[in-house]
Amino acid sequence: MDFSFNQEQREWQMKARQFAEEQIRPISLARDRIADAASTWDWDIIKKGSKLGFRTLGVPKAWGGPGADLVTQCIVMAELARGDSAISKAFSQNWKWSQLIAVVCTKDQQERFLKPFLADDTYMLGGARTEPNVGSDHRMTPNSDPKTGFRLKAERDGDHWILNGEKTFIANGSVGKLFFVSARTDFKVPVTEGSTEFIVPTDTPGFRIGKKFNKAGWRFYQNAELIFENARIPHTNIVGEVNGGWKARTSDPSQFNDLELAANAVGVCDAAVEAIMVFVKKPGRGGRTPADQQRVQLKLAEMHMLTESLRAYIMRTAWERDLACAGDKVQAASANAGLVMVYSQEVIQRVTALNRDVRGSARGVMNASADKLERDAFIWTHLAGDSLSRIKTIKKMLR
Ligand SMILES: Cc1cc2nc3c(=O)[nH]c(=O)nc-3n(C[C@H](O)[C@H](O)[C@H](O)COP(=O)(O)OP(=O)(O)OC[C@H]3O[C@@H](n4cnc5c(N)ncnc54)[C@H](O)[C@@H]3O)c2cc1C
Known part of the structure; x- marks a missing residue:
């Protein structure tokens, strides 16, 4: 059994280690100490890391991304976290969602969302499931009971969907430009069969950011409420199929x-x-x-x-x-x-x-x-x- 890393993995490891030591560590404690939780964020470190590929690490080479495999992503994640785990997480939060766009989304969605994500150093991604009354149970829902699982409601209106409700504790909440949002499209069946995954850009009419959370740990990482008040999402922003949200989200x-x-x-x-x-x-x-x-x-x-x-x-x-x-x-x-x-x-x-x-x-x-x-x-x-x-x-x- 060979435990050694290949050349590319070693190069990413060294690049991440250097960035963590020279750029992340010097700002880590100062950022953590800032009393206002919404001010701990630092675009400068995000932009610098983005230019080195740490924001887009998971995007396949076919789309112009680094296309790092999961072993490499874990190596980079650990190195950045040695400098500051919240800053490391702010970067990696983008990897899984960009991976989902690349694996599960349509060509049109990839064009519309992956390209701007790659081009803009401040384009951050997030995903929203948790609600004020729905947390752990959407992971291990008693699948047979339609009353359990998230309640954010989506109703069809021609070529659009109207979303109403609230998500909470959403990572990159106050700094993200695009969110994957799980909504209920059929309340009569269990959440695994009656939910749909929507791609929601933050400039969507009827969408806004609510409270930002003042956490004890990971203070750099921004968690916020997402509020939907008749938010209008085009049908073309559905990931997979209507009522196929569970499958879409788990098919990566x-x-x-x-x-x-x-x-x-x-x-x-x-x-x-x-x-x-x-x-x-x-x-x-x-x-x-x-x-x-x-x-x-x-x-x-x-x-x-x-x-x-x-x-x-x-x-x-x-x-x-x-x-x-x-x-x-x-x-x-x-x-x-x-x-x-x-x-x-x-x-x-x-x-x-x-x-x-x-x-x-x-x-x-x-x-x-x-x-x-x-x-x-x-x-x-x-x-x-x-x-x-x-x-x-x-x-x-x-x-
Ligand atoms: C830093 C951070 C980042 C996060 N980012 C995101 C994000 O990006 N997107 C997102 O959707 N969510 C996010 N979350 C939310 C996270 O997924 C939830 O906090 C988690 O699912 C737990 O849910 P909860 O907080 O509602 O707690 P609960 O699930 O309500 O649990 C609270 C307590 O109740 C107990 N409990 C729960 N259910 C039962 C039961 N049926 N029977 C008995 N006891 C029970 C639990 O064991 C626990 O002790 C984030 C949270 C944190 C801390």
Whole structure:
């Protein structure tokens, strides 16, 4: 078995590492400290990263994008996250949606949305499912009950659809130019059969941004409400078929929305391991360094083991998903993308907690870097569905 990266993957890794060290890290803590959550965003870092290909990484070469495979995307994600996981996520949020445009959308939609996305360094993408009363359950809905699942309503009006309702906590919400929005087009059947996926540009009449959320972690990343008040969407903006939204959204075999979160987590773990290795080598009480103490060594070993096992699981899963995207049916059925995300939540929270714990009594003192890593790590608990419901991905293996 060969664990080495190919030349292209190594080049992306080095480019991302350099960008994280020279551009992301120097602004990370300052951005995190800004009290107004809507002001933590920085277009300058987005534009610089975009010019290096980090915004468009997932766009296939046929469309003029970098066409990076999923292994490469995970490598880049982790490197950027070592600098700042929220900034890394702001970039990768575009990868999965541009991938969906490339894989699932019509030629006309690709022309209308992929081309401007590639041309504009500030063109950000997002996807909206969560609503004030609908969160985890749209991931593992009790499929038979039409009362569960999102309620945003879409009604046909000639060549258009009229959308009414609200989405909440939507990533890139206040900075995005285009959103994939899941709406209900038939309330009599379960959400899996009665929903449709709409492509909604932000200049759509009747569409506006609502509240922006003041999060404890990932403060750079913008989460906002999307409000639809008789929003008028052309029929040509439907992804797939009417009432085929569930299928459209799940027909991208990359399952990158789980994988990217795990890859981001390993970058945070790398940052925590790196920080603690500096700390433990500094002389402490009686001239001894914390690294001289066996109990500290045990904790360092645990941090390292967990980080490396997560990395191995991510890379194995990314390899599987690349094969699935190339048509491999065995790998397509793997449950690992969901499970590695669950594992990443446990690892990131343990490793960032140990980063604080090893600091002894100093751990009770405010430490901007350790605090940030822990606050960012907490975000994993409620990302993309509660982790308890996410672990039900295992049902794939029981079929
Ligand atoms: C940083 C961030 C970015 C996000 N980005 C997006 C985005 O871009 N697009 C988007 O659509 N959403 C996004 N979300 C929303 C995210 O998907 C939801 O937070 C997630 O699905 C959980 O839903 P919820 O917050 O409604 O919590 P809930 O699902 O309501 O869960 C709250 C608690 O209730 C429990 N619970 C839930 N259901 C049940 C049940 N049936 N029985 C017993 N207990 C239950 C859960 O275990 C949990 O402890 C984002 C969230 C975060 C934090």
